[in-house]
Amino acid sequence: SVHLVESGGGSAQAGWSVRLSCTASGYTITNYCMGWFRQTPGKEREGVATMNFDHSTDYADSVEGRITIAQDDYNNTQYLQMDSLTPDHTAVYYCAGGPNRVGNWYGFLDRRSYGYWGQGSQVTVNS
Numbered sequence: 001s002v003h004l005v006e007s008g009g010g011s012a013q014a015g016w017s018v019r020l021s022c023t024a025s026g027y028t029i030t031n032y033c034m035g036w037f038r039q040t041p042g043k044e045r046e047g048v049a050t051m052n053f054d055h056s057t058d059y060a061d062s063v064e065g066r067i068t069i070a071q072d073d074y075n076n077t078q079y080l081q082m083d084s085l086t087p088d089h090t091a092v093y094y095c096a097g098g099p100n101r102v103g104n105w106y107g108f109l110d111r112r113s114y115g116y117w118g119q120g121s122q123v124t125v126n127s
Contacts, residue, residue, distance in 0.1 A: 002026040002116045004095050009121030012085050016125075020080040022095030022118050030073050033098040036080045037111055038091035039120075045094065047109025049080060058108040085125045092120045 004027070008020040020036070035050030035058075049069040050058045057069055068081040082089055096114035099105065106112040 002097065004097055004116055004118040006093070006095055006118040006121045009093065009123050011124045011126065014086055014125055014127045016085050017081065017083045018085060018089075018123055019082070020093055020095070020121055020123070021077055022079075023075070023077045024097065025076070027076075027097055027116065029071060029076050029078060029097070033108060033113070034071075034078050035096050035108065035114070036069065036078075036093055037096055037114075038093045040091045045111045047111065048093070050108040051078065052108070060109055082123070085123075087125045087127050089123060089125045092122050094118050094120050 003025045004022050006020060006022050012018050030053055033050055033052045036048045037045045038048050039045040048060050048063055049067055051069050051071055066084055070079045095118040097116035098114045100113055100115040
């Protein structure tokens, strides 16, 4: 079975950096698109950054320049590096692996494209 296990969340001060990790088991990340989404209370889960099997990347317009997605193929782990944090970064961050259960594709930053999810990591940025 597929498991995506996240680590690295927590509290941070504005201006700090945080790196989230997502390690996959039962799933080879080089074969699929994986990415990161985030959710705040009362809002839908939104795409932040994704990396395809060819290492091409997509970023949400709102985060480009402050967030970097990277991948360690050998260790089957994907990372989300967030720099110059602001309180707007406060959210639960989820790593996600494609495809979805029926094979439909809605776009790299659309949560409906992904069928496997990590447990979620809370990131809280204090001003």
